[in-house]
Amino acid sequence: MARTFYLTTPIYYVNAPPHLGHAYTTLIADAMCRYRRLAGDRVHFLTGTDEHGDKIAQAAAKAGESPQAYADRIAGMFRETWRRLGITNDDFIRTTEPRHQVVVQAILQKLHDAGEIYFGEYGGNYCYGCERFYTGRELQDGKCPDHQTAPTFIKEQNYFFRMSRHQEWLVKHIEAHPDFIRPERYRNEVLAFLREPLEDLCISRPRSRLQWGIPLPFDPNYVTYVWFDALINYVSALGMPGSERFETFWPHVQHLIAKDILKPHGIYWPTMLKAAGLPVYTHLNVHGYWGLAGGKMSKSIGNVVEALALADKYGHDAFRYFVMREMTFGLDANFSEEAFIARLNADLANDLGNLVSRVTTLVVNFAGGVVPAPRAEGSQEAEVKAALEKARAEVDAAMEEFAFQRALIAIWEFIGGLNRYVDATAPWALAKDAAKRERLDTVLYTLAEALRCLGILLAAFLPHTAERIREILGLGGGAMGLADLGWGRLAPGTKVQKAPALFPRIESASPLPLTPPLSPKGERIKVRGEGQGGGAKMTKISIEDFSRVDLRVAEVVAAEKVAKSKRLLKLTVKVGSETRTLVAGIAEHYEPASLVGRKVVVVANLEPATLMGVESNGMVLAASEGNDLALVVVDRDLPAGAKVK
Numbered sequence: 001m002a003r004t005f006y007l008t009t010p011i012y013y014v015n016a017p018p019h020l021g022h023a024y025t026t027l028i029a030d031a032m033c034r035y036r037r038l039a040g041d042r043v044h045f046l047t048g049t050d051e052h053g054d055k056i057a058q059a060a061a062k063a064g065e066s067p068q069a070y071a072d073r074i075a076g077m078f079r080e081t082w083r084r085l086g087i088t089n090d091d092f093i094r095t096t097e098p099r100h101q102v103v104v105q106a107i108l109q110k111l112h113d114a115g116e117i118y119f120g121e122y123g124g125n126y127c128y129g130c131e132r133f134y135t136g137r138e139l140q141d142g143k144c145p146d147h148q149t150a151p152t153f154i155k156e157q158n159y160f161f162r163m164s165r166h167q168e169w170l171v172k173h174i175e176a177h178p179d180f181i182r183p184e185r186y187r188n189e190v191l192a193f194l195r196e197p198l199e200d201l202c203i204s205r206p207r208s209r210l211q212w213g214i215p216l217p218f219d220p221n222y223v224t225y226v227w228f229d230a231l232i233n234y235v236s237a238l239g240m241p242g243s244e245r246f247e248t249f250w251p252h253v254q255h256l257i258a259k260d261i262l263k264p265h266g267i268y269w270p271t272m273l274k275a276a277g278l279p280v281y282t283h284l285n286v287h288g289y290w291g292l293a294g295g296k297m298s299k300s301i302g303n304v305v306e307a308l309a310l311a312d313k314y315g316h317d318a319f320r321y322f323v324m325r326e327m328t329f330g331l332d333a334n335f336s337e338e339a340f341i342a343r344l345n346a347d348l349a350n351d352l353g354n355l356v357s358r359v360t361t362l363v364v365n366f367a368g369g370v371v372p373a374p375r376a377e378g379s380q381e382a383e384v385k386a387a388l389e390k391a392r393a394e395v396d397a398a399m400e401e402f403a404f405q406r407a408l409i410a411i412w413e414f415i416g417g418l419n420r421y422v423d424a425t426a427p428w429a430l431a432k433d434a435a436k437r438e439r440l441d442t443v444l445y446t447l448a449e450a451l452r453c454l455g456i457l458l459a460a461f462l463p464h465t466a467e468r469i470r471e472i473l474g475l476g477g478g479a480m481g482l483a484d485l486g487w488g489r490l491a492p493g494t495k496v497q498k499a500p501a502l503f504p505r506i507e508s509a510s511p512l513p514l515t516p517p518l519s520p521k522g523e524r525i526k527v528r529g530e531g532q533g534g535g536a537k538m539t540k541i542s543i544e545d546f547s548r549v550d551l552r553v554a555e556v557v558a559a560e561k562v563a564k565s566k567r568l569l570k571l572t573v574k575v576g577s578e579t580r581t582l583v584a585g586i587a588e589h590y591e592p593a594s595l596v597g598r599k600v601v602v603v604a605n606l607e608p609a610t611l612m613g614v615e616s617n618g619m620v621l622a623a624s625e626g627n628d629l630a631l632v633v634v635d636r637d638l639p640a641g642a643k644v645k
């Protein structure tokens with residue numbers, strides 16, 4: 001049944017451009033909203049920027065701009081970043097917008113009228129970076145735990161929100177709703193905090209000290225404390241309580257934040273809502289922190305990675321995949337380019353990219369590029385269908401809890417199963433026997449249908465890739481949803497295009513695990529020892545052993561048959577600036593003329609050998625299976641002489 005879903009990200013401070021941490025929260029919110037839309041739910045997705053307060057006023061002064069001009073500029077950068085990352089937010093709220101200010105003032109007035117706000121004096125330790133007072137207990141060695149700077153002691157008259165009044169109610173609410181704040185570690189953190197008496201919250205700043213804020217409706221000498229202003233964005237973006245949009249979405253609101261802002265969201269916000277007579281959120285979903293080389297990443301501290309630069313460098317889908325797959329929701333994770341590249345190569349280029357190119361190549365080579373009708377289904381196909389059902393159920397369950405990593409693991413288990421299905425059914429072998437045509441058709445249908453399902457299942461996580469998969473099957477651009485995952489909806493007769501590489505492998509300085517490449521027909525290349533004698537053990541070699549083999553890209557400049565040999569070709573190849581002669585046993589598979597100009601991979605440091613009277617200086621790599629043989633090639637054009645490792 002269709003549900004209603006309202007998801008918010010934090011509204012980010014405009015004191016610096018977006019970075020990886022912001023991108024992470026916004027990307028997972030996007031994946032969640034895309035998923036819920038696929039499920040047929042009615043979704044509202046909000047993000048925006050937090051533009052008032054000391055922090056912004058100071059950053060604007062430093063930049064030599066007015067606070068509004070500065071906020072306009074940085075808010076524009078956030079908007080543009082989300083546009084380029086393909087974020088599908090329905091709204092973008094800025095706290096300097098009039099639609100926000102009127103709601104903040106209305107709520108303040110209501111609380112004031114209800115006696116929830118009083119005037120008093122307060123002296124305390126104030127951190128300008130965090131824009132809040134710290135109690136002695138919260139400071140670490142007398143310093144702000146986030147900024148590691150000594151707070152400033154400030155004493156002034158201000159307005160206070162009677163937060164302490166609602167402490168008991170909040171504890172009871174959290175206890176009665178175990179997943180109100182999740183994962184559990186953050187619920188426990190909030191409950192631990194609530195074991196001590198809650199102080200009232202100072203919600204104003206005197207105008208003499210700060211002008212850049214929303215004026216209190218009941219005292220023009222004060223502006224609103226930035227957190228009290230900011231939290232209300234989640235309401236103001238829907239309009240005044242009572243408006244149609246508010247009534248539709250507010251009862252279903254879920255917030256998504258990182259652990260750095262747990263206290264304002266776990267304590268201030270529910271008590272503010274309670275005091276204002278508004279329903280509290282259904283879930284507060286809290287994720288951990290991304291770090292770089294152990295340090296934490298935050299604008300105020302300066303250790304910043306710009307989200308867009310990374311995403312542009314590696315591709316937006318790869319970036320999405322990495323951050324969702326790497327971080328267990330709720331726990332901290334570290335970002336490193338090496339880990340990123342390793343995942344890109346292993347999970348995207350190898351597992352997913354190879355599957356797509358294998359399947360499309362098989363359908364093009366053995367069924368003329370047209371999906372055949374399944375005619376001989378057996379237990380192997382039943383397993384594929386069961387694996388799809390399992391993946392689907394696991395993704396559903398994981399997404400209920402924001403467990404993006406688990407969802408991706410479930411999809412990749414399905415992908416792994418499909419690769420094994422290709423290996424086990426060996427369509428290239430079935431194709432050699434006309435009597436096995438029905439079986440071959442069934443295997444090809446099963447694979448093409450599984451790809452169609454991946455084009456749906458991946459849509460929330462890798463939107464471009466999923467779209468390309470659907471395009472390959474001629475299904476691009478059409479409306480689809482999780483309901484279309486029902487097996488068998490791919491019509492026999494559908495035309496399939498040969499897929500270009502979806503994710504080119506990235507070479508990195510660090511040695512990566514080698515993955516066996518594929519032949520043009522889609523089977524895995526046999527490594528010597530593999531598959532011999534019913535699963536004989538492959539001898540393991542060290543990376544040093546492997547690095548002694550000098551593999552190079554070589555360009556074939558001439559090719560001819562070796563006299564009196566059926567099997568051998570004499571190739572003249574260029575390896576860097578050097579030209580040399582090789583003899584290769586590929587004459588039964590390649591016409592000499594078809595090889596000229598092609599780039600192949602050769603073992604360049606092999607001892608010379610003489611074959612049928614011709615000296616061979618090196619060896620061309622090829623894969624073979626039965627009578628089939630294919631040359632190993634690199635999937636992008638690289639100069640002859642390039643090292644293969």
Ligand code: ME8
Nearest residue numbers: 010011012013021022025050230231258289290297
């Ligand atoms: O706190 N790892 O804004 P902000 C993961 N304006 N996520 C990170 C991160 C990191 N290293 N760094 C930042 C504010 N984030 C307030 C919010 S809401 C009413 C007001 C993400 O610009 C994460 O979502 O400091 C975190 O909660 C948020 O950015 C803080 O953004």
